[in-house]
Amino acid sequence: MQIREYLKEHTLLFDGAFGTYYTKQFRPEKEESFFPEYVNVSRPDRVKAIHRKYLSAGAHAIKTNTFGAYPGILMKDAGETKKLITAGFSLAEEALLNHLSKDVKNRPETTGEFARRAGQERSAEASGEEDYFIFADLGPAPGEEEKERILAYQMAIDSFLETGARYFLFETLPEEKTVLEAIRYLKDQCPGAYTISSFAVMPDGFSSEGCNYRDMLAAAAGESAVDAVGLNCMSSVWHMDHLIRQIPDPGKPLLLMPNAGYPVVRGYRTVFEGNADYFARILARDAGQGVAMVGGCCGTTPDHIRLLADRLRENPVRHQGGQGPVFKEPDPALGQDHGKRSDQHLYAATGSDGNSSDKGSRDSGLSDRGLSVSKDQDAFYQKLMSGRKVVAVELDSPRGCDITRFMEAAENLKEAGADIITIADNPIAKARMDSSIVAGIIRRQVGLDALPHMTCRDRNLNATKSLLLGNYAQGIRNVLVITGDPIPSARRDEVKVVYQFNSRKLMAYMKALGQEEGTFPSPMHIFGALNVNARNFEIELDRAREKVQAGAVGFLTQPALTTEAIANICRASETLRAENSRIRLLGGIIPVISERNGRFMQSEISGIDVPDALIERYVGKDRADCEEIAVDSSLELAKTMEDAVDGYYLVTPFMRDYLIRRIMERLPGR
Incomplete structure (x- = not known):
C-alpha cells in the first residue's frame, strides 16, 4: 500500500527520538553524543536495536539515523558522509526485516527498493495489512549562504536516492525557503518521492531564525512538491497542540512530533522528564481530530510510542483523504484546558484573508492589559513621516x-x-x-x-x-x-x-x-x-x-x-x-574635532572614511579653531x-x- 492510500485509512505512527534515547541508553563518548550519526558505522548493532524497540512499541514509520549527515557538520568529507547515509538506511531496513520476520506469513509490503531486495511478493491475503515506512531523515542543512545549504541538501538527497529511499522527512527546520528549493530538486530527480517538511518552533510559534510557524506552514503547504507539513521539536505536546489550533487547515496531511516536555539539567546531562501518558493522550486526541501523522522528538522513548500506539488502537480513525478532520469527544483526563467540545474544529476559523477570525476581539482588549498607547510616544516617527x-x-x-x-x-x-x-x-x-x-x-x-x-x-x-x-x-x-x-x-x-x-x-x-x-x-x-x-x-x-x-x-x-x-x-x-x-x-x-581624531578614524574605525583634505584643515590649529572647523x-x-x-x-x-x-x-x- 502506498503512503497516500495508507493515510486515508490510518494515523501513521512514527518512532521517537534517536539521539537523546541513544544517550540515555548507552552513555556514549562525547563525540557520539553530539554526532550520533557516527554510530551507523561504529555501533551498527545499537542503531538496529533502537529501531527494533520503536517498531516493537508500535511505530509504523521509522527515521534513519542521519539527521546531521552533511559534510562539515560531522567534520567529514562528502564521501564519508555518503557512507553514513548508506549505512543508516541499510540499518533501518535490516531492523524492519528483523521485526517483520517474527511473523513471516503476514509480512506487509515495504518501500520499493527494500521490497525488491527482500524478495517479497504481495499476496491477496496481505492486501489489507498495514504497511511500514522508512523515512530518510534530514535536519537543517549547514552553510552560511543559501546556495551552500541547497548544495548540502542535494548531496544528501542524491545519496539517499541511491539507497532506494522514497520517503523523506525534512525536519526541525527554522525557515522554509531553502528546504523548499531542496524538495523541488528531489521531486525533479524522483517524482514519486513522498516529502514532509516539518518546522521547529518555540512555544510562542517562532523558530530559531525568527520565522513565524503560520508563515512557514503556509509556504510549505502551498508548494506542490511538498506532500505533507508538520511541526517537531522545541515545543512540548501541550504547546504544539495549542499552536495547531491557531492555524487554518493546511490542506495537506499534518505531522506532529513534540518533545517529551522540556529539558532539565541533571549533573552534566540534559534530560527530559515529561509524563509519557500525558504525551500519548494529547497526541491521540489530535489524531482523532484529523492529525494524520504523530510521533516523538527529543526526549521521547519507546515507552512514549507504546502508550501512543495503545491509544490509537483504542480509537482507530479513518482519515477522509482531504475531506476535513475527524472530530471526537474530549478525554476528561486531559483537564479543562484540553477539553474540546465535539463541535470545535482542530484548526482555527479563518476569514477571507486567512487570518484568525477572532483577531479583532483580541486586539480590542488593550486597556485591560494595562498598556497605554499615546501619540507622544511615537512623535519622532510621526514627524518623520510628515515630511519635516x-x-x-x-x-x-x-x-x-x-x-x-x-x-x-x-x-x-x-x-x-x-x-x-x-x-x-x-x-x-x-x-x-x-x-x-x-x-x-x-x-x-x-x-x-x-x-x-x-x-x-x-x-x-x-x-x-x-x-x-x-x-x-x-x-x-x-x-x-x-x-x-x-x-x-x-x-x-x-x-x-x-x-x-x-x-x-x-x-x-x-x-x-x-x-x-x-x-x-x-x-x-x-x-x-x-x-x-x-x-x-x-x-x-x-x-x-x-x-x-x-x-x-x-x-x-x-x-x-x-x-x-x-x-x-x-x-x-x-x-x-x-x-x-x-x-x-x-x-x-x-x-x-582635531587632526589626531581624524587620523584615528581614518586608520582604525571601520565604516568611516575621512579624506586627507579634511584632516589637513586641522593641522596646527588649537581646540577652539578645530571646533569651528x-x-x-x-x-x-x-x-x-x-x-x-x-x-x-x-x-x-x-x-x-x-x-x-x-x-x-x-x-x-x-
Missing part, C-alpha cells in the same frame, strides 16, 4: 554606573530641538551600559523619544523578544537593528560570541512579532544601517532592499565625509524611494545631502553635545 526634517543625535552610553553627564547632554539636546536620541549597543564590542535600559531612562526622565541600537551579538531569540517587550513597555517605539561588532580574542573561544542571526533575520523576526496578535498593540518601527562608505555600494544597496523586505522603514547612514559617500546617499535615496515611497533616510554626520565642515556636508535625506543623524564626539547644538542651530531645511 528630523534630527537624531547619537550619544555614547555611559561606561560606568554614573549617568549624570549623559542625562545632562540628553536634556541639552532636547532643548536644542533634537527629535530623538540614539544609543549605540556596545560599539567595537566594548561593554557599556545597556542601550535599551538607557533609552528607557531617557524616555521617562527627559520625555524625549529614544532609539536604542540592537545588535545580533550575544542574544538568542528569547533574549531578543524579552528586550523588545521591555522596550515597548517603556515607550520605545523605534529600534535600530545592526549585526554588531565581533569581540576581539587572542585565543580561540577566549570570549564566546553568539550570532544567532544577522540584522536582516532579526528585522524579519521583529516584523513577524509585530504581526503576531497581541504582541505590540501599536507598531515597533525598525531602522537599519546603510554603509555609504562601502567599496562596493551595489552590494550594500542590495542588502538595503533585503532589509526593507524584512521590515525596515528607514535607514541611518554611516557618517558621510567624502564626496563618494554623499553621492552614495543621493543614489540610495533615489533608488530606495523609487521602490518604496515610504522609506526614509537620515544622513550620517560626525564632526571631526568641525561645525563648518559638518554644515557643508549637511548642505550637500539636504535634498536627498529626510533628516540628519549626528554622532556626538566625546560627549561634546555643545558642538552638536551649534550644528543643529544652522542645519539646512530645519
